[in-house]
Amino acid sequence: MSEKRLYQTIAREIRTLIDSGDFPVGARLPGERELAERFNVSRVTIREAEIALEAQGRISIRTGSGVYVTRRPEGGPDALPNVTAFELTAARAVIEAExxxxxxxxxTDDQLDELEELILSMSRAENGTDSEGEDADRLFHLTIARISGNPVIEYFVQMIWRMRTELPRVKRVYASVCKHDGEARADEHSAILEALRNRDPAAARVAMRDHFHRLFETMLEAAESEALSEVRRRTELDRERFLATTRI
Incomplete structure (x- = not known):
């Protein structure tokens, strides 16, 4: 798969249809099944594309009613704040824990099954592509935000994931630490799911915070390792310069 995820490609194609007037402002988009057949993708991919478009302010997902095209907002992806991966993760620990x-x-039981299937997708992705695990991870967190029942929290989690996937330096840091932590990621999400299954808000909050605490610590270790590698690289260059000078 190319660097751009499939859902991002579909989101771009739907956005093009919106901009061209095929789906005018106020219009109701076709249902997930119809769009899935139209673009020859799964309904899950359509759902993720719609979540991305809602985060961009291009559509409004109204539970029980459908998906509607909204007026194009001022600005765009460039309007995202310039934050670091550490700042974003600290915010996630607060917002997503709640x-x-x-x-x-x-x-509901059906929603618990939905989350469990996403965790299985994360586990299967250890032997597949990085994008499979990342997509399942993203949908897991966005689903919990939707189930929270608070549209403000849901909006902020959507924006968090826009920053997570669209800001180059944030994306680079997450990619460096998430590539090798598939087993830990699945275990931590399983702990979150277990707390949700028990309908225990305190345990759910702690499990989510523990997940981000471990991620934050992994980021620190990666940053320290990268800094140490850079010091070693510069030291080696200085050594080579010194030896070259002494040979003159």
Whole structure:
């Protein structure tokens, strides 16, 4: 798969249809099944594309009613704040922990099954592509935000994932630490799911915070390792310059 995820490609194609007037402002988009057949992708991919478009302010997903095209917002992807991966992760630990606590009171058995399937997708991705695990991870967190029942929290989690996937330096840091932590990621998400299954808001909050605490520590270790590698590289260059000078 190319660097751009499949759902991003579909989101771009739907956005083009919106900009061309095929789906005018106020119009209701076709259902997931129809769009899936139109673009020859799964309904999950359509759902992710719609979540991305809603985060960009291009559509509005109204539960029980459908998906509607909204007026194009001022600005665009460049309007995202210039944050670091560490700042983003610290915010996620606060916002998504509360989303999990709220979701524990609202979650249904069907939604628990949906989250469990996403965790299985993360586990299967250890032997597949990085994008499969990342897509399942993203949908897991966005689903919990939706289940929280608070549209403000859901919006902020959507924006968090825009920053996570669209800001180059944030994306680079996450890619460096998430590439090799598939087993830990699946275990931590399983702990979150177990707390949700028990309808325990305190446990759900703690499990989500523990997940981000481990991620934050992994980022610190990666940053320290990168800094040490850079010091070694510069030291080796200085050594080579010194030896070259002494040979003159």
């Amino acid at each position: 989303a999990a606590a709220l979701a524990s009171a609202n979650i």
